[in-house]
Amino acid sequence: YSPLGDNSIRLLQIEAVTNPSLNHERAAIRCQIHHFHIAKAPNYRALSYAWGNSATRFIYLNDQRIEVRKNLWQALWHLRNNNFYTKWIWIDALCIDQLNTVERNHQVLLMGRIYKTAAEVFAWLGCLSDLPFGSRRILRYGLHNFVSLFTLQYWQRMWILQEIGLA
Template identity: 30%
Template sequence: MASGIFKYTPIDRSSRQIRLLKFIPNVGLGDNLIRCYLETYEISQCPSFIALSYTWGEDSPGHKITLNRRPYFVRDNLWAVLCVLKSLIRPDLEPTNMPSITGSMPIDQQFNSKKLWNRFWVDAICINQQGDFERGHQVNMMRDIFSSADSVIAWLGPEYDDSNLAMHSLFHLPDRDWCPGYWGEYEQELKKSEKAIANLFMRPYWSRMWIIQEFILPSHIFILCGQLSFWRSDSWLNFTRLPETATEQKVVGKILPGYRSYWRSCSPYYHQRILHLLLSTFSKWSCSDPRDKVFALLGLIGDITSLSIPRLYPRTPVPLLADYTISPREL
């Protein structure tokens, strides 16, 4: 291993470059250290990749991996999902289409001999979080990143609080609205998993500001919790059909999946005019940087260069872009 900690090579901010993470097999190395390599691409020329949607957590980075053969440290939740993703990589196979998942089962069984593409976009690693200019540059590309990804993995976290039961139940939601007695045998099964489903919806993932656009923008969302997963473009929309007692959190169980369906049915013309609605709808979602209350929603607006900030620049309005060099008060 090369000496010294990992240092980022600057991205060309005059272009539309992004970095992608690739796992390096541990063949013959005799340990379980996660080894990765960062590659830089023009987004229009990227190979197939998967974007990761997850929560950072409040802990300090304490898990060691390597990037380009140099030490790099990540937080607990990211470490957990990297371990799962690494176990899926088949370096001996070429990329194939994403498998069509037919149920909630152990993720390694779902993939069998199929390969999960060995290129990922993970914000905490692929963006130099210490560089304000780069952060702004990459945040302004979030719409393109999550729209260009072949799929998005929504990592809900490790298995606990009967999440396996909840995942099984949610996958098998009937494709029709709920009313007492109408779901037949499934209604009895739902009662058994009611608390587990409520606990799943109360996880920190659902209250994070950044997951709003990460959940709404992609065509396909691959849901991963512990070792269980399913992948269908429409599964999460069925959450709006759950009875209130099955979620206990109307904001999570109804608004976000419902808004995904609503937003995707609207025209791009409408997307450019809904910033005020987004700010109101998702005002209670959390983020560590108050500026992200606005920046985390810009990807849903469409052509953000058509918006401007006349109060901050009264003489010459400028496009509303993510800019971490300005203060929350200025924003």
């Protein structure tokens, strides 16, 4: 990561699959990251998600192979495969240098503004196939499974109320 200026953020763009011989499921996830002053940032979305367990997958960030948690990889995969690659997105794990304590603390102070100025905030609860109740069961069993949504790890994060409240 290169240093951020005051009131600056990094935004990410997910690249489209450019090799027609690769299907979307097998193509590596590639992203580019850019710096912007928060007041001059392009229209962007923010991702609210739980980091999840320690299982990891690989993506390419500015052509560098890096590890990300599986839950984030699944969110990126879903966004890319649903034609989200033309948009800017802010994701804490990738847009903040997590190894730089000074930057991380400064960005945490900006998070309210980051979520408030985002055009949309996406809440990633996880892949339906990983959820204990499955998509068809939600439709079939209704309220019981709807209530079980709120037992997901996502809701155990301290920042969720701020992220959703400012969205």
